[in-house]
Amino acid sequence: MRQVTVTYASGESVAYPAGVKAQDVIGKMGSLAWPLAAVLMNNELKSLDSQILTDCEIKPITLDTAQGATTYRRSLCFLLAIAAKQLYPKRRLMAGMAIGTGFYHYFDDDAPLSPEEVVALEVGMRSLVERDIPICIEWRAWADAVEYFKASDQPGTLLLLEHLNDSIIPLNECTGFRDLHVAPLVPSTGVMKTFALLPYHEGFLLRYPHKEEPDRIKGFEDDPVLYAIAKETRERSRVLGVASVGALNKVNASKGIKDYIQVAEALQDKKISGIADQIAAMGGSVKVALIAGPSSSGKTTTSKKLAIQLKVIGFDPVTVSLDDYFIDRERTPRDEKGDYDFECLEALDIEFLNQQLVALFAGQEIERTAFDFKTGTRKSTGKTLRLGERSILVLEGIHGLNDKLTPRVPREQKFKIYVSALTQINLDDHNRVSTTDNRLLRRMVRDYNFRGHSAQATLKMWPSVQSGERKHIFPYQNSADAAFNSALDYELGVLKVYAEPLLRTVKPSCVEYSEARRLQSFLDNFAPIPSASVPGDSLLREFIGDSEFKY
Numbered sequence: 187m188r189q190v191t192v193t194y195a196s197g198e199s200v201a202y203p204a205g206v207k208a209q210d211v212i213g214k215m216g217s218l219a220w221p222l223a224a225v226l227m228n229n230e231l232k233s234l235d236s237q238i239l240t241d242c243e244i245k246p247i248t249l250d251t252a253q254g255a256t257t258y259r260r261s262l263c264f265l266l267a268i269a270a271k272q273l274y275p276k277r278r279l280m281a282g283m284a285i286g287t288g289f290y291h292y293f294d295d296d297a298p299l300s301p302e303e304v305v306a307l308e309v310g311m312r313s314l315v316e317r318d319i320p321i322c323i324e325w326r327a328w329a330d331a332v333e334y335f336k337a338s339d340q341p342g343t344l345l346l347l348e349h350l351n352d353s354i355i356p357l358n359e360c361t362g363f364r365d366l367h368v369a370p371l372v373p374s375t376g377v378m379k380t381f382a383l384l385p386y387h388e389g390f391l392l393r394y395p396h397k398e399e400p401d402r403i404k405g406f407e408d409d410p411v412l413y414a415i416a417k418e419t420r421e422r423s424r425v426l427g428v429a430s431v432g433a434l435n436k437v438n439a440s441k442g443i444k445d446y447i448q449v450a451e452a453l454q455d456k457k458i459s460g461i462a463d464q465i466a467a468m469g470g471s472v473k474v475a476l477i478a479g480p481s482s483s484g485k486t487t488t489s490k491k492l493a494i495q496l497k498v499i500g501f502d503p504v505t506v507s508l509d510d511y512f513i514d515r516e517r518t519p520r521d522e523k524g525d526y527d528f529e530c531l532e533a534l535d536i537e538f539l540n541q542q543l544v545a546l547f548a549g550q551e552i553e554r555t556a557f558d559f560k561t562g563t564r565k566s567t568g569k570t571l572r573l574g575e576r577s578i579l580v581l582e583g584i585h586g587l588n589d590k591l592t593p594r595v596p597r598e599q600k601f602k603i604y605v606s607a608l609t610q611i612n613l614d615d616h617n618r619v620s621t622t623d624n625r626l627l628r629r630m631v632r633d634y635n636f637r638g639h640s641a642q643a644t645l646k647m648w649p650s651v652q653s654g655e656r657k658h659i660f661p662y663q664n665s666a667d668a669a670f671n672s673a674l675d676y677e678l679g680v681l682k683v684y685a686e687p688l689l690r691t692v693k694p695s696c697v698e699y700s701e702a703r704r705l706q707s708f709l710d711n712f713a714p715i716p717s718a719s720v721p722g723d724s725l726l727r728e729f730i731g732d733s734e735f736k737y
Contacts, residue, residue, distance in 0.1 A: 191241045202238065209234035209373055215246050220400055221377050223247050223254035223261075224370040229699040231257075233370035235323045249377075252649070253700065255397035261321070261371040262381050263289060266392055267616045268363045269310035271338075278339065281618045282420075283608060285391060285412045287404055289618065292389030304390045308383040314361070318376030323367055324359040331355040334364055342614035345432025349713055368617045369704060387413060411604060411669045419610040419671055422453055428675060430612050431619070435713040438679065444719050450674050451721055455491065461668045462495035465578070465601050472601045473547045474579040475503075478586030478662070479605035480655040482628040484672035487725040488605050489582040490735050502576045508583025508591075510555055511539045515562025529654035531585050535564070540594040546573050547599065584654075587662035604666035607673040613711055622652070623708065624673060631684040632729040641688035645698040677726050679715035684730055 188204040192211050202211055208225050212234070224231055226245040227238065231253060238244075247254045263281055270279040274293070282290035293299070326334065328347065334357075335343045343366055347355070356367035360375065372378060382393040382403050393403050423429040426449060428437060437446050465472050475492065479485050486507075493503035512518070512528070513535045521527040542552045551572040557564050573579070585591045587602050609624045626648055633639035663669075686709055692702035720726050727733030 190238055193243045195245050205237050208236050218248055220248040220250045223249050223257040223372050228694050230703050231370055231700045234373040249400035250397050257370055259394045265311050265378055269307050273310050281616050283416050285409045286407050288391030288393040298388045301385050304383050304385045314375045315378055318374050319360055320374045321360045321371050324357045325354050328355055342430040342432055346614050349435040365616055411664050415608050415669050415671045431711050438713045447676055447719050458491045459495045466499050471598045473599040474581050475601045476586035477582040477603045480659050481651050482625040483606045484725040485582045485605050487728045489580045493580050501578050502574055503578050503580050505580045510557050511535050512557045544594050584659055587665050602666045604663045604669045605672050608671045609673045611675045627681045627685050628729045634688055635731050642692045642698050645701050672725055679712045680717055682709045682712045683714050
């Protein structure tokens with residue numbers, strides 16, 4: 187019998203029969219502080235039910251790691267889908283976006299759930315946890331998988347299978363319930379002891395723990411801005427007739443993608459126009475529109491499009507970037523690793539910014555400066571600026587929602603806009619498209635196109651970017667006067683064309699390989715959409731290039 191050699195983090199190597207499952211070789215991993223969620227095999231994330239077919243290095247992924255926490259959350263959604271099917275077999279459970287520390291879920295008939303029904307769902311989930319049932323990978327012939335999802339009334343998954351032509355389809359199976367194997371799940375229901383269901387608007391939140399405390403659910407902090415965006419975008423999806431990746435692929439296959447893109451872009455422009463109308467309705471008190479959002483949310487293009495809409499209704503907008511107010515590099519604070527922390531508020535010259543804003547709003551003239559990123563210093567541009575009676579500053583940067591940025595500007599003179607790419611399209615009923623993945627792919631493509639960064643470099647620094655967002659952006663999003671969802675539901679089909687070749691450059695020897703492979707598998711579900719179909723003024727052009735705007 188052919189054997190494979192498994193090498194552990196300790197350096198010990200052990201021979202096993204080829205085809206042995208990962209769950210049968212974990213005994214040599216030693217004592218672990220938290221339960222296993224999955225394993226890394228040659229830097230690729232695998233479930234414990236996976237077979238080992240080649241020599242490999244194997245490492246534990248526990249619940250207190252970033253990958254373990256993500257696997258746990260994905261598994262909770264699977265557990266919920268099982269309980270919902272058992273309790274309400276005639277209703278379709280739909281997964282929604284993350285709100286706070288929870289995923290919003292609802293039924294597609296939009297009938298509100300009573301608190302008693304939500305409790306029943308949680309009881310059903312906990313019963314499954316107590317039974318500690320294995321979660322297995324089941325391989326089905328394509329035709330068999332199609333028949334199963336027809337019989338179980340999962341049309342979103344059926345549409346997704348229409349795009350795939352693999353002869354064998356991997357499914358996750360537990361208690362006879364099956365779902366597509368999109369990514370690894372925890373080995374059994376008994377692992378998922380920590381969760382809670384909370385009634386929320388027409389549906390409920392599936393609440394999960396953080397990786398720092400895998401056995402505790404933190405107190406709930408509502409996020410009405412995100413919910414409002416989720417509701418609005420869900421209604422937009424109904425207008426467009428596309429709520430899942432399979433439905434998008436179907437539109438693409440029928441050669442209707444150009445019309446779909448035009449409508450999607452028009453709806454986005456209409457939203458920006460509505461924000462301009464909100465500013466106009468303030469009766470002239472607004473002096474500055476502050477635009478903030480996480481990385482790759484499209485803040486720059488949003489500011490340019492807002493300026494156009496403000497001109498349409500009679501204003502004279504002036505766009506300014508907070509990047510021009512960085513302090514000299516040698517004075518920039520450093521983070522805990524000793525690196526320059528360009529994302530902290532203290533990296534900006536707050537006093538100088540506020541002096542200029544107060545002067546401008548008093549009708550005075552200022553001298554404009556710009557930050558030279560090559561020398562790390564701020565320099566004069568030789569240009570001046572004076573605001574007229576109908577002028578409005580459009581100020582874009584990550585700290586725009588934080589009032590500590592503009593302490594000398596009265597609140598009534600500020601209009602705050604939160605921008606983020608909050609993806610609402612799902613892979614299918616139960617498998618979400620992560621908004622973070624959308625932004626990461628945008629950033630990867632932009633970093634390569636305009637900054638010369640490799641995919642590996644973008645993946646390596648992404649956790650640091652996310653950490654900065656949690657500190658400097660997300661805590662202030664609910665103070666926004668308006669929120670703009672910059673996600674375009676068709677964009678992942680376009681980004682696929684650019685991102686796939688970049689992801690293939692990340693090799694199995696790289697630490698970032700597991701994330702690259704996950705994103706590759708995710709993009710496999712999308713039919714490619716040619717960039718020629720993307721309008722020149724689209725926000726997506728900020729990332730793929732050939733924009734009509736100058737950046």
